[in-house]
Amino acid sequence: MKLIKGGTVVGPVGAIPGDVLIVGEKISAIFAPGEGPQEGDFEVVDATGKYVIPGGVDAHTHMELPFGGTFASDTFDTGTKAAAFGGTTTIIDFAVQRTGEVVQDGLAAWHAKAAGNCHVDYAFHQILGGVDDESLKAMDQLVTGEGVTSFKLFMAYPGVFYSDDGQILRAMQKARDNGAMIMMHAENGPAIDVLVKQALERGETDPIHHGLTRPEALEAEATSRAIWLASVAADCPLYIVHLSASKALEQVAAARDLGRNVFAETCPQYLYLTLEDQLGAPGFEGAKWVCSTPLRSKHETHRADLWKGLRSNDLSVVSTDHCPFCFKDQKELGIGDFSKIPNGIGSVEHRVDLLYQGVVDGKLSLARWVETIATTPARMFGLFPRKGVIAPGSDADIVLYDPSARTRISVETHHMNMDHSAWEDYEIDGKVDTVISRGRVIVSGDTYHGHAGHGRFLRRGLSDYLL
Numbered sequence: 001m002k003l004i005k006g007g008t009v010v011g012p013v014g015a016i017p018g019d020v021l022i023v024g025e026k027i028s029a030i031f032a033p034g035e036g037p038q039e040g041d042f043e044v045v046d047a048t049g050k051y052v053i054p055g056g057v058d059a060h061t062h063m064e065l066p067f068g069g070t071f072a073s074d075t076f077d078t079g080t081k082a083a084a085f086g087g088t089t090t091i092i093d094f095a096v097q098r099t100g101e102v103v104q105d106g107l108a109a110w111h112a113k114a115a116g117n118c119h120v121d122y123a124f125h126q127i128l129g130g131v132d133d134e135s136l137k138a139m140d141q142l143v144t145g146e147g148v149t150s151f152k153l154f155m156a157y158p159g160v161f162y163s164d165d166g167q168i169l170r171a172m173q174k175a176r177d178n179g180a181m182i183m184m185h186a187e188n189g190p191a192i193d194v195l196v197k198q199a200l201e202r203g204e205t206d207p208i209h210h211g212l213t214r215p216e217a218l219e220a221e222a223t224s225r226a227i228w229l230a231s232v233a234a235d236c237p238l239y240i241v242h243l244s245a246s247k248a249l250e251q252v253a254a255a256r257d258l259g260r261n262v263f264a265e266t267c268p269q270y271l272y273l274t275l276e277d278q279l280g281a282p283g284f285e286g287a288k289w290v291c292s293t294p295l296r297s298k299h300e301t302h303r304a305d306l307w308k309g310l311r312s313n314d315l316s317v318v319s320t321d322h323c324p325f326c327f328k329d330q331k332e333l334g335i336g337d338f339s340k341i342p343n344g345i346g347s348v349e350h351r352v353d354l355l356y357q358g359v360v361d362g363k364l365s366l367a368r369w370v371e372t373i374a375t376t377p378a379r380m381f382g383l384f385p386r387k388g389v390i391a392p393g394s395d396a397d398i399v400l401y402d403p404s405a406r407t408r409i410s411v412e413t414h415h416m417n418m419d420h421s422a423w424e425d426y427e428i429d430g431k432v433d434t435v436i437s438r439g440r441v442i443v444s445g446d447t448y449h450g451h452a453g454h455g456r457f458l459r460r461g462l463s464d465y466l467l
């Protein structure tokens with residue numbers, strides 16, 4: 001037994017002083033300060049001056065993802081350990097079905113990569129790289145038999161993951177029937193490919209052209225088209241991933257105003273980083289920030305609109321889209337041709353901190369911080385009430401967050417398997433102090449007590465948010 005004593009418990013309904021009793025792997029009770037057990041066989045964890053929050057749930061990671069001839073540089077081992085250091089105790093990674101592959105084989109390959117290697121609990125979404133009769137049937141089997149209840153489709157990357165509108169509609173109809181969530185990479189891939197080809201023909205090869213050839217209009221158009229297609233599929237549940245642009249957000253907000261089953265996430269990079277300052281860094285440096293959707297212009301309203309969207313719940317979740325590549329030998333594949341730079345940024349370790357800075361900066365409430373990083377992703381993807389909340393019966397995944405300490409992000413100190421940080425020198429007015437995963441203290445200050453294999457696979461139910 002453990003008693004977390006003297007802290008302020010923060011959840012989606014607000015902050016209350018309270019002591020949290022953990023028995024085994026579960027939360028057993030929450031007491032008014034000092035009213036918990038006074039003596040007995042338990043260990044006291046002093047939380048004085050700290051926020052006691054549910055462990056973070058990162059609903060969008062890509063450990064070891066094959067991309068553009070290489071692999072995302074974090075394994076499930078290194079990536080989930082980094083997640084733990086950053087206060088994230090659950091990840092949902094994307095199993096991949098490539099075109100022509102059997103869906104269940106793709107899922108089995110992901111289980112093989114993750115099993116025994118994870119430091120925190122994990123679950124899977126399934127990427128469908130080829131929608132046909134077989135994969136549609138597989139969707140039912142994954143929902144009922146495998147605990148995989150969400151499917152990602154791509155309107156981008158023709159020839160790799162791309163689904164056409166007919167395929168998307170068929171998958172949406174299936175999801176409407178079996179209750180699964182359709183997750184959409186909403187960018188118009190065929191149009192982007194034309195712009196990329198034209199840019200390269202003009203000799204525009206620097207990383208910034210990655211962003212310039214993926215304009216806001218092509219994210220907004222695809223987002224709108226996905227929303228319309230979902231309406232044709234009788235309001236199939238739809239979740240737009242990595243939303244980055246104001247006009248895409250407008251589409252989501254309009255659908256939500258109509259009461260539709262439409263949701264969206266954004267990522268820390270879109271809240272803080274920009275086309276000019278990062279992607280447009282001199283020389284090839286900008287390759288560090290090549291991700292899709294791309295970073296947007298600081299001269300437009302994207303960042304302010306995304307923060308506002310988080311407050312208003314037009315954006316429900318903050319995930320990382322953690323997909324790290326080293327600069328040397330990986331990002332460098334795109335020297336002289338931006339279209340060959342592997343797409344992705346590594347942030348799984350920093351999401352809880354970066355969003356806490358939003359609280360310090362007056363952009364989010366404390367309650368909304370916890371909701372967007374933990375409670376809502378758990379509810380969105382069928383992990384609630386096991387994850388995402390501090391309540392009796394829930395898994396004892398708990399973070400003690402210290403608002404009086406500071407974090408400075410650097411490649412020198414991070415735990416992700418990357419040779420650079422997209423967040424180098426970012427300072428946070430707060431710090432992850434202690435991380436508990438299913439009742440075990442796995443991080444205490446800068447000391448690590450966890451181990452690979454502690455993390456377990458989580459079978460998920462259907463989303464909480466559907467009508």
Ligand SMILES: [Zn+2]
Pocket residue numbers: 185241242292293
């Ligand atoms: Zn994507």
Ligand SMILES: [Zn+2]
Pocket residue numbers: 060062321323
């Ligand atoms: Zn992704």
